[in-house]
Amino acid sequence: QACRVVHHDTSHPSFAQKSNWTFTSQVIHCEYCFETHLICDRARPTPRPAAMGLLLLVGVLAFGALLGLYGYGVSMVQTRFPRLKNKRICLLIAHPDDEAMFFAPTLLSLTRPETGNHVKVLCLSTGNANGLGETRKRELIKSCVMLGLRQDDVFVIDSPEFQDSIRADWDKNDISALLCMPFTPHHVVQKASDNDTPPIATVDVLITFDQHGASSHPNHISLYHGARTFISTLMRGRSDWETPVDLYTLASVSTARKYTGVFDALVTMCIGAISMRTTIDKHPTRLLFCNQLFGDSGLPTAWAAMTGAHRSQMAWFRWGWIAFSRYMVLNDLRLEQFGRK
Template structure:
C-alpha cells in the first residue's frame, strides 16, 4: 500500500510539473515588460550570462526585444581574462546575441574578486554611458543577494539601485532584478517549478527542453570554468531553466549611499 501511494504521489507530482511547464511555455512574459527600445543585461563576469540569466536572455530574444550585454570585468581572478573574454563572445552567440551587442570592461577599479566591493562612481559612469549609447529602457541584473552572494554581483545591484532611486537612469527606464533563492531551491532544478510558479514575482521565464539545451551549449563555451562542480551546477541549478525577476522599487530596503555626479 505504501509503495502504491508513493508511486501515485510521484505520478501526480509529475503531472503537475508537466502541466505547469506547458502552461508557462504558453505565457508571454515579454508582454509584461515596459518599453520597447533596448534591454541591457548587466553582469559582473563572463559566464554570469548563461549560469544565471539564460532563461531571461532566451525569453527576451524570443519576444524580439533588442538586447545588449555589459560585462563589468574580464573574470581575471585566475589570470584567465583573455580566455574568458573570448568565451563570453562565444557563449552570447550561442544564446543569440551578436558580438556587436556584447561589451566587456577591463578597469582596475572593477577587479574580479569575491571580497571586493566595486567603486560605485566608476561603475555608475560606465553604466550610464553605455545605456545612452545603446538607447536602453530596461536593465536586468542581480538583486541584493547576488544569487551566490558574490560581492561583485552585489555591487552591480547597489549601483543600479542608487542610480534608479536618484532618477539618474534614462527617463522611463525600468530595472528588473533576478531573485536570489535559498540553497535548497537553488539546486532543485525543474522541481522548483511549482514553487517558482506560485511564489510572488513580477516576471517569470521558463525554458523548454530545446531552450535548456541551448543554455547548456552556451555554458559549454566557458571551457576554462567547467570544473566538476560546474557540471553539477548545470544539471541541478534552477537558474539554468527558471528565472523569476522583480521590478526594482525605491521603497524597498537598499544601500543608503547615493551615487553622486562626479
C-alpha cells in the same frame, strides 16, 4: 541455572515460517537444555514483487506528471504573463559565465525575434582571477551568441576598478559613472536643477543581480548598488518625471530552494500568478522567464551555453549547478522602485 546463548543460527527453518514475513528474531541453542529457542522481537511483512512494481509505476507516473505540469506552467508564463516587447535592454553582469549560470532563461526569452527587443550584455570584468581573462572574453561572446545575441552586442570591460575577486567590493559610483557613458546622451548627466527637462536615456530596461547577488558574490552585489546609483543620478532633481529606465533585479533565494530546479520553479510560477501586478505607469512589477525542458531555445540551449562555451570554467561542481539550479530553468525578476513607481 539460566540458559546462556552460545551462537545464533539464522538459517533455522523457524526463521521463515511464512514466506512473506521477515522476523527480527533470534534462534539460539542452549548448552544446558540442548533445545532450540526462537525469540521473536517483532515481525514486518516483506514487500511482494508486485507491490514493488506498483510503487515504481506510481513513481514514474508522478515524475511524468511533474514534467507535464511544468511544461504547461511554462506555456502559461510565456503566453499570459507580462512580457517586454520592443525594448532596448541591457543585462549587466560581473563575470563571463554569469549570463549562462544565472540569466539564461531571461536572455532566451528576451532575444526571441517576435519580441522586437534589442538586447545587449555589459560585463564589467574579464574574469581574470586565474589569468584566463582573454579566454573567458571569447567564451562569453560564444555563449551570448548561443543565447540569441549578436556578437556586436556583447561588451566586456577590462579596468583596474573592476577586477574579478571574491573579496573585493566595486565602488557604486564608479559603476554609475560607467553606465552613464553609454546610456545618457553625450555622456553627460543633465543638470540636477533642470526639473523642466525630462530625463533621457538610450536604454529602456536594465537587468542585474539583487542586493544579495544570487550567490552572495560581492561583485554581483556591487552591480545592484551601482545600477541603483545610476538611475538615482539620472533622476536627481526630476522627481516629477517618470523614470526612463526600468531596473529589474534577479531575486535571490535560499540555498535549499536554489538547488531544487523544477520543483521550486513550479512554486514560483504559482506565487507569481497570484502576486503579478503592474505599477500606475503600466510597468510590470515582476517578470518570470522559464525554459522549456526540451527543444530549441530551452534548457538544452542553456546547458550548451555553459558546457559548450565556458569550457575553462567546467569544474566538477559546475555539473551539479547546471543539473539542479533553479536559475537554469527560471528567472524571477523584480522591478526596483524609484520615486513615482
